[in-house]
Amino acid sequence: MKKIHCALFACVLTAALPLGLTACGGEPNGNDTPTETAAPGPYITVAQISPNENDPYSSVVKELYDEVLSHSIDMNYDFISEQHFALYDVDGNGVNELLLGVEMWEDGEITLHSICAIQNGVAMKPISLWTDDDSPVVLFDNATIMTKRASDNERRITYYRFEDGELKYQTGLRYGDDYSLEYDDGEYYRRESGEYIPITKEEFDRVKQEMEGDGQVVELDWKPLAEYGQ
Secondary structure, eight states, X not given: OOHHHHHHHHHHHHTEETTEEOOSSOOTTSOOOOOOOOOSTTOOOGGGOOOBTTBXXXXXXXXHXXXXXXXOOTTHHHHHHTEEEXXXXXXXXXXXXXXXXXXXXXXXXXXXXXXXXXETTEEXXXXXXXXXXXXXXXXXXXXXXXXXXXXXXXXXXXXXXXXXXXXXXXXXXXXXXXXXXXXXXXXXXXXXXXXXXXXXXXXXXXXXXXXXXXXXXXXXXXXXXXXXXX
């Protein structure tokens, strides 16, 4: 998994402002002015990505390129080649959101990384879903987004719903094996309600179904970020 590149992507997007992104760190000489560095091979130059007044997302993509290519990082071209985008109406309001994805595995599988929505004609700050884990972010067709984290003996599931251009936390679940606990077979289940409280396996399954609906996962039409606007 390409965690270094993903961490850089998270840093750039976390610092993003509406219609643009700010850098996680400046140039070594203190000059944060983006440079128009051309990548070799099939990559495009920053200058070729022009903001389009009819496409608010174009400014977000332009600024992402500016920030990445302005840094003295040897891997920046590989970093860009791993970034993908998809346009999909997550909340069903008739307006596509800009979904940003990243290649996280050697087999080229892409996971949803961030969502950018339009409100009042303006592209808002990208919302990062970064978890620093091997598990992909899952988007269900009922607008529920699931992230996972794992430790040695515990799995954590967090559910969000994307509504009105905002990512709204729903609930969290934990399950695992702890043979120091007096549960059957050492298994335990918990749900967040202010704090994580013990629940039964039946309650755990009920909440999962409530959040995931029929379990239908959205198959996104990912394209290389370098092809945006083409």
